[in-house]
Amino acid sequence: MTVGRLGAEESAPAKVNLYLHVTGRREDGYHLLDSLAVFGPAADRVAAAPGEALSLALEGPLAAGLAAEPDNLVLRAARALAEATGRAPKAALVLEKRLPIASGIGGGSADAAAALRALDRLWGTGLGVAGLAGIAGRLGADVPVCLAARPARMQGVGEVLRPAPSLPEYGLLLANPGVALATPAVFRARQGGFTPPAALPEAWPDAAAMARDLAALRNDLEPPAIALCPAIAEVLAAIRALPGCLLARMSGSGATCFGLFPDSAAARRAAALLPGGWWREGGAPHPALAG
Structure with missing residues (x-):
């Protein structure tokens, strides 16, 4: 990716749901979440x-995988910012796509959030994360949390954001079997009632304690996603068998799964042991991008 001297570039990191409880459903059909x-x-x-x-x-x-999209969310983000600030939507945007599509890690939302941050700088609109939040919320439920890309407790339909517990050092491994999975289909396949919000501590002393508490929680979308895409169960089994794995779970609506490890080095070593043909990445959590 080449950016000119007057350009701006932003990272769009994968969003990982360490747990995801479906806590209810609004009258308009949207599900309420805790994550x-x-x-x-x-x-x-x-x-x-x-x-x-x-x-x-x-x-x-x-x-x-995005070539057939008539209106990428990055373009919609650009037009929304231009409209909100009363300027003509003029910019040459480049999206370097490294995250799998429709995979439960918020790739499209992260891209839209990165576009808002980059254009805020390029156009000199001076809104910052706080000023961009309203625009982000109109683009999708996951875009606000991706705007700052910092750990957060997500509730409502995803728009209610609160600080996360203080997190220890840990490593993350992400793996996807190469199968796109549409979020609406996973919600339609979900059966049963709702799960109460989690009780979280103010802080975890280490990765092992964090994994123990998270193991008592769940991703309510994991069973329906596995029913639609059995390969998810294979990925989870492979991650659980890796040396040093403290917890394995599906993220979001799938099919990407994660493994929690004591540190980034253990996560990187584990990624190299997964079967060929799967998308995978292991290392440290992404640092927060904005205040």
Whole structure:
């Protein structure tokens, strides 16, 4: 990815749901959630440079999966920011796609959030994360948490954000079997009632304690996702068998799964042991991008 001297570039890290409880359902059909979101070692990148019109170029190893999209969420984010600030939507955008598509780690939402941050700098609108939050919320439920890309407790339909517990050092492994899974289909396949919100401590002293508490929680979308995509169960079994794995669980609506490890080095070593053909990334959680 090449960005000119006057351009701006932003990382769009994967959002990982360490647990996800479906706590209820609104009258409009949207489900209410309770989740702890962190940001993983893998990321897309969005670059913005001056342009005569609004354009988007796709790059990266997984760009082909977006080629058929008539209106990428990055473009919608750009138009929304332009409309909110009363300016013409003119920018040359580049999306380097490295996260799998429709995979439960908020790739599209992270891309939209990165586009908002990059264009805020390029256009000099000066909104910052706080000023961009309202625009982000209109683009999708996961876009606000991806805006700052810092650990957060997500509730409501995803728009209610609270600080996460203080997190210890830990490593994350992400793995996907290469199967796209549509979120609406997973929710439709879900059966049973609702799960109460989790009780979380103010802090965890180490990764092992964090994993023990999280093991008592669940991802309510994991069983229906496995029913639709049995390969998820294979990925989870493979992660659980890796040396040093403290917890294995599916993220979001799948099919990406994660493994929690004592540190980033253990997560990187574990990634190299997974079967070939799967997308995988292991390492440290992504640092927060904004205040």
